[in-house]
Amino acid sequence: MDNGILQVTLSNPEGIVTGVRYGNIDNLLEVINDESNRGYWDLVWSALGSTGTTGIFDVIKGTSFNVIVENDEQVEISFTRTWDTSQEGKLVPLNIDKRFVLLRGCSGFYSYAIYEHLAEWPAFNLAETRIAFKLRKDKFHYMAIADNRQRNMPLPDDRLPPRGQALAYPEAVLLVNPVEPDLKGEVDDKYQYSCENKDIRVHGWICRDESVGFWLITPSDEFKSGGPQKQNLTSHVGPTTLAVYLSAHYSGEDLVPKFNAGEHWKKVFGPVFMYCNSLFDGADPLWLWDDAKEQMIIEVQSWPYNFPASEDFPKSDQRGNVSGRLLVQDRYVYDDYISASGAFVGLAPPGDVGSWQRECKDYQFWTRADENGFFSINNIRAGDYNLYAWVPGFIGDYKYNVVVNITSGCDIDMGVLVYEPPRNGPTLWEIGIPDRSAAEFYVPDPNPKYINKLYVNHPDRFRQYGLWERYAELYPNEDLVYTVGTSDYAKDWFFAQVTRKKDNNKYQGTTWQIKFTLDDLDQSSTYKLRVAIASATFSELQVRVNNPNANRPLFSSGLIGRDNSIARHGIHGLYWLFNVDVPGARLVAGDNTIFLTQPRTTSPFQGIMYDYIRFEGPSSSISKREKH
Numbered sequence: 001m002d003n004g005i006l007q008v009t010l011s012n013p014e015g016i017v018t019g020v021r022y023g024n025i026d027n028l029l030e031v032i033n034d035e036s037n038r039g040y041w042d043l044v045w046s047a048l049g050s051t052g053t054t055g056i057f058d059v060i061k062g063t064s065f066n067v068i069v070e071n072d073e074q075v076e077i078s079f080t081r082t083w084d085t086s087q088e089g090k091l092v093p094l095n096i097d098k099r100f101v102l103l104r105g106c107s108g109f110y111s112y113a114i115y116e117h118l119a120e121w122p123a124f125n126l127a128e129t130r131i132a133f134k135l136r137k138d139k140f141h142y143m144a145i146a147d148n149r150q151r152n153m154p155l156p157d158d159r160l161p162p163r164g165q166a167l168a169y170p171e172a173v174l175l176v177n178p179v180e181p182d183l184k185g186e187v188d189d190k191y192q193y194s195c196e197n198k199d200i201r202v203h204g205w206i207c208r209d210e211s212v213g214f215w216l217i218t219p220s221d222e223f224k225s226g227g228p229q230k231q232n233l234t235s236h237v238g239p240t241t242l243a244v245y246l247s248a249h250y251s252g253e254d255l256v257p258k259f260n261a262g263e264h265w266k267k268v269f270g271p272v273f274m275y276c277n278s279l280f281d282g283a284d285p286l287w288l289w290d291d292a293k294e295q296m297i298i299e300v301q302s303w304p305y306n307f308p309a310s311e312d313f314p315k316s317d318q319r320g321n322v323s324g325r326l327l328v329q330d331r332y333v334y335d336d337y338i339s340a341s342g343a344f345v346g347l348a349p350p351g352d353v354g355s356w357q358r359e360c361k362d363y364q365f366w367t368r369a370d371e372n373g374f375f376s377i378n379n380i381r382a383g384d385y386n387l388y389a390w391v392p393g394f395i396g397d398y399k400y401n402v403v404v405n406i407t408s409g410c411d412i413d414m415g416v417l418v419y420e421p422p423r424n425g426p427t428l429w430e431i432g433i434p435d436r437s438a439a440e441f442y443v444p445d446p447n448p449k450y451i452n453k454l455y456v457n458h459p460d461r462f463r464q465y466g467l468w469e470r471y472a473e474l475y476p477n478e479d480l481v482y483t484v485g486t487s488d489y490a491k492d493w494f495f496a497q498v499t500r501k502k503d504n505n506k507y508q509g510t511t512w513q514i515k516f517t518l519d520d521l522d523q524s525s526t527y528k529l530r531v532a533i534a535s536a537t538f539s540e541l542q543v544r545v546n547n548p549n550a551n552r553p554l555f556s557s558g559l560i561g562r563d564n565s566i567a568r569h570g571i572h573g574l575y576w577l578f579n580v581d582v583p584g585a586r587l588v589a590g591d592n593t594i595f596l597t598q599p600r601t602t603s604p605f606q607g608i609m610y611d612y613i614r615f616e617g618p619s620s621s622i623s624k625r626e627k628h
Helices: 286-302 469-473
Strands: 007-011 015-024 039-047 056-059 064-070 074-082 096-101 108-117 124-134 144-146 149-152 164-166 174-175 202-208 212-217 241-247 267-280 319-327 344-348 364-367 374-380 383-390 398-406 413-418 426-432 482-483 510-518 528-541 542-545 560-562 576-585 588-600 606-616
Touching: 007 108, 015 039, 015 267, 015 374, 074 149, 108 124, 108 319, 124 267, 212 241, 212 286, 241 267, 241 542, 267 286, 286 482, 344 374, 344 426, 364 374, 426 510, 528 588, 588 606
Parallel strands: 319 413, 482 510
Antiparallel strands: 007 015, 039 056, 039 124, 064 074, 074 096, 096 108, 108 267, 124 241, 144 149, 144 202, 164 174, 202 212, 212 267, 319 374, 344 364, 344 383, 383 398, 426 606, 510 588, 528 560, 528 576, 528 606, 542 588
């Protein structure tokens, strides 16, 4: 495909991007790689019944090539792979149609794919699917994924022995003798460059010598799983750049779709845009990042695109819109309704309250409400949805209980919706901010031996490697004790309740204490402890009150979570909310202690990140806080 600005070479009939010619560079992709390892769609799948997030890795190779559109304005080509029963156990039971589009006057190309599983085909799991580009390591050394997350990157050779030394978590490597001496002593780990779906709009690489940029622009996340806060990989050492459509990162098996025999499924992933830009001699190459951001805005405003030729990609006039206003009612905060300022409001397939964050088969459409709670969700595919929301500053999840049916061209006004967050009585004390993240808590400085310089004095200080080991250094013998009224959660509440490493390479569980005073105690009433969890990894939360040695905890979550957010510097994974009844008879007038135990101890990466903890008095003792 050639439009005079760039030339894209694909293998026939496989549909692998083997070359991108642009500017003065004959191929932006890594020429020393095998042709199948340059620009490609891939997936990971397994037979139903397999557990875990691994499976068979498959670089998707078409078996048939077709020109779909060829005119003065557009070329669209298709590479298809059709499944039949002779491939059972060898290939994922999907028909796959990979499309590539080049438009006149466009400095880049688009790609999307249509996956279909027919009802009569066998069951399977789909752990991951994405599009990947491997750029030339002799050209592309500078990576940018945000204004404050960009840097000169190590080379892939630096990650291999003897230049690199693998660390405790497999993807992390200590650079002991990198090609660029400046990088010596740093840690490289692709997970340090993860992003939330809502923030993955543009990322990529700059070749400073030729002043050329290669960018991957994702104009919508409607085709991604898990909602706006789901985290995915972006770009990393390779130089590699990815559009990840489906993955279990920061969630575990909950976000691995499992398809049954008898289940028909079809989904369009993309389009995404591979954008190339260049500069005249002498200009600052970092301008390429600014230009890529401007192009990203153009692509977002152009969504949904009008050019894809597949009937499975609905155009704007075939979609619908929903608008309304969300208010919060919490009588213990304020008498009147409260605007759901900044609320995340979305349409996702029908399910239970909060089910959207584990939904991974279909489409989701999200927006942010304005400061007055007004929201508008546009360009929604036709179908049946529930409307879901969560509001920063308030715990729990909202769900509108009537199914919303979107039809072509519809414009639905939902009117005023009211969310009543969980609440039994007045707040006696609270720790943290209910925002589904542990970022407000104490994040320690990294071990000087394991630093990524990008994240020194950075808002995302939690992205450093090895922070879990700092807990045992800060609390070598005794665990964390937090005293309500005098402790400060930004300094005194460690961001993750992790295991403690002992000398013999074994680990022990930890028990944190929250000390508080009750002046007016009603022993005949029930108090409520609400624990919102931002992430959990093969862990368990046990709650005891005033007796740390009680054989049976007052509450146990059982085994929860497979997020791996501690090991992968993610600050949050999936959200959990536990509401624990505390009988007044368990409390005393005066000083009380709540004990939070995480007893599971097979690895350093097990643990809990708290989002927010609140202790409520009985409902009879109404004492509203003033509006704040």
